[in-house]
Amino acid sequence: MNTGTTPKHPLDGLLRTDRIPHIWCPGCGIGTVFSSALIAISSTGTDPMKTAVVSGIGCSGRGAGYVNLDSYHTTHGRAIPFATGMKLAKPELTVVVFSGDGDLFAIGGNHFIHAARRNMDLTVICVNNLNYGMTGGQAAATTPHLAKTSTTPMGNPEVPFNLPLLAYASGATYIARWTMLHTRDLTQSITEALMHTGFSFIEVLAPCPTGFGRKNKLKNSDLLRIYQEKAIVKNGANPAETILDLEQGITLGKFVDYDRPTFEQNYARIISN
Amino acid sequence: MEPAVLTGEHFFNGDVACAEGALAAGCRFFAGYPITPATEVAEHMSKRLPRVGGVFIQMEDEISAMAAILGASCAGVKSMTATSGPGFSLMMENIGLGIAIETPCVLVNVQRAGPSTGLPTLGAQGDMMQARWGSHGHYEIIALAPSSPQEIFYQTITAFNLSETYRIPVLIMADEIVGHLSERVIIPDPAKIKLHSRPRPKGRKDRFKPFQPGPNGVAPMAHAGEGYMVHFTGLTHDERGYPVMTAEAQAEMMERITGKVRRNLDKIIQVEKYRLEDADIALVSYGISSRSSQAAVDEAREKGIKAGLFRLLTVWPFPEEIVCELASRVKGFITVELNLGQIHLEVQRCARGMAPAILVGHAGGSAITPEEILANIEELAGRVQGK
Numbered sequence A: 001m002n003t004g005t006t007p008k009h010p011l012d013g014l015l016r017t018d019r020i021p022h023i024w025c026p027g028c029g030i031g032t033v034f035s036s037a038l039i040a041i042s043s044t045g046t047d048p049m050k051t052a053v054v055s056g057i058g059c060s061g062r063g064a065g066y067v068n069l070d071s072y073h074t075t076h077g078r079a080i081p082f083a084t085g086m087k088l089a090k091p092e093l094t095v096v097v098f099s100g101d102g103d104l105f106a107i108g109g110n111h112f113i114h115a116a117r118r119n120m121d122l123t124v125i126c127v128n129n130l131n132y133g134m135t136g137g138q139a140a141a142t143t144p145h146l147a148k149t150s151t152t153p154m155g156n157p158e159v160p161f162n163l164p165l166l167a168y169a170s171g172a173t174y175i176a177r178w179t180m181l182h183t184r185d186l187t188q189s190i191t192e193a194l195m196h197t198g199f200s201f202i203e204v205l206a207p208c209p210t211g212f213g214r215k216n217k218l219k220n221s222d223l224l225r226i227y228q229e230k231a232i233v234k235n236g237a238n239p240a241e242t243i244l245d246l247e248q249g250i251t252l253g254k255f256v257d258y259d260r261p262t263f264e265q266n267y268a269r270i271i272s273n
Numbered sequence B: 001m002e003p004a005v006l007t008g009e010h011f012f013n014g015d016v017a018c019a020e021g022a023l024a025a026g027c028r029f030f031a032g033y034p035i036t037p038a039t040e041v042a043e044h045m046s047k048r049l050p051r052v053g054g055v056f057i058q059m060e061d062e063i064s065a066m067a068a069i070l071g072a073s074c075a076g077v078k079s080m081t082a083t084s085g086p087g088f089s090l091m092m093e094n095i096g097l098g099i100a101i102e103t104p105c106v107l108v109n110v111q112r113a114g115p116s117t118g119l120p121t122l123g124a125q126g127d128m129m130q131a132r133w134g135s136h137g138h139y140e141i142i143a144l145a146p147s148s149p150q151e152i153f154y155q156t157i158t159a160f161n162l163s164e165t166y167r168i169p170v171l172i173m174a175d176e177i178v179g180h181l182s183e184r185v186i187i188p189d190p191a192k193i194k195l196h197s198r199p200r201p202k203g204r205k206d207r208f209k210p211f212q213p214g215p216n217g218v219a220p221m222a223h224a225g226e227g228y229m230v231h232f233t234g235l236t237h238d239e240r241g242y243p244v245m246t247a248e249a250q251a252e253m254m255e256r257i258t259g260k261v262r263r264n265l266d267k268i269i270q271v272e273k274y275r276l277e278d279a280d281i282a283l284v285s286y287g288i289s290s291r292s293s294q295a296a297v298d299e300a301r302e303k304g305i306k307a308g309l310f311r312l313l314t315v316w317p318f319p320e321e322i323v324c325e326l327a328s329r330v331k332g333f334i335t336v337e338l339n340l341g342q343i344h345l346e347v348q349r350c351a352r353g354m355a356p357a358i359l360v361g362h363a364g365g366s367a368i369t370p371e372e373i374l375a376n377i378e379e380l381a382g383r384v385q386g387k
């Protein structure tokens, strides 16, 4: 609660201040991404009463619980189909999906590719912390090859998805990747994504010191340094040529931004024939 | 635009009658996934919904279909999905979410024989306990069982009304035989169809608590986009909708979501008593099996055996009080269902050893014949005679 003595936070109107303190660990990157999303929402000028946030399960999924908008914390992996139903039932809503990499791309991967294929008019923000944070740092579909997690103690035998490429191949019409250090670009991208008609996807790399960091002997400052030093900003890069490699480099930027009819537009056209 | 209510006389199969019932009830969103023997519900909705101002979407699976109807309902639109066993299993996850976030919706299960892929084109009533307990955790659910295309039409309207009144997912537990059987269906004038809608908030938006129960135990529901800034979560939550991770909050929430059903059983449960007044042998049945049961009762009566039928239109919550009462005055129960004993467990429980209870059922794939039931009535009547 605000008192006369504490200065009012500029995002107070969009925060459920009665739910703060939040559950995120010290040094966690989710909060920064969350703030960028709120700044973007308030800067688009869209009516907050007509904006809904939907999330799945996981550390990032808790975001829905802190935002003072209509907010729905659903089941693991199912934020996108829930949001799809909501958007189709009330097209005037701006529907934002805010969730993590495990939620959106492992258990919820099927829903992601199909919503992108339909070009559903949703904005999907994925906080990628390279592992399952909430459950204590297990391997995800985004964990780098050979990285250690609590379920890959000798190193990850699998290779991760390249999310922008997956989104592109599936049909997303707006795709960007940033890290939580690139707040200005990130906020700009989220703003554009909110204004974009069609399926928008933004991947944001954010450190998870508690899970991924600890298992890989990377302090929070190490992770942030990697995100800063390895960043290669390449707007318009072909998603197939983007990389996410903590040693080789991390391609960032807005990669895709084009228009094609959304599900809603196609449906309206076809049924009126 | 076409009329949503096709008043008149039709020849429909159960799946189509179900879809027409949904439209008459005001359903304007359907998300589904093709599956035998429920596909015709989706096909019919895909044709009709856009013509009455609604939306149909075929999702990537039944998990997403169930999630999508919850999302649509949270935005204020009456929503439905339809499936069969394998899809029903996938929907269990989000049925639980619907229960926890108290979101009205209707889910039709046109049952086929299982387990697993089972007999896709042949009927069974094997998912009755799954309907009751299939999603994890303890909860109450409402499930109806139609026995004909005409009845599924009306039950679909009832299902929407109950789901709206109590803010709860409602299940229609049909079966392949009813789903594919074509019969006369009379659709009344829209003015004759009584529709209910969810309780809605009044008063100050900033003071609104989305899960604070109203007079009948049901909280008014605010929709996305109305300015109430609600928070819905599948986590245990308080009346504000905020997660609270304590045993006390869990007990309170469970009381809210189960109490609204437990305290309104008399308004929810619908049953039919057929020749039961003086019956010695009470058949308990539902859905397609209740039709064979009724025929068997008539044949038994012709042979001088006092048989009657207790037909469940509402299967869950189970009408335990009535069956307990029956147990004190009949000489025996026969449960008739297309499984190896599911609702039968409830009948046995309520019979409390006061009257023997036997099962006439098989594993699915064909309807139970009146002859089979009659033979059992005769056998049981002989056994309990003079008792």
Ligand code: SF4
Pocket: A023, A024, A025, A027, A028, A029, A030, A059, A129, A133, A134, A207, A208, A209, A210, A211, A212
């Ligand atoms: S476990 Fe990781 S992702 Fe989750 S809150 Fe902590 S630091 Fe953030």
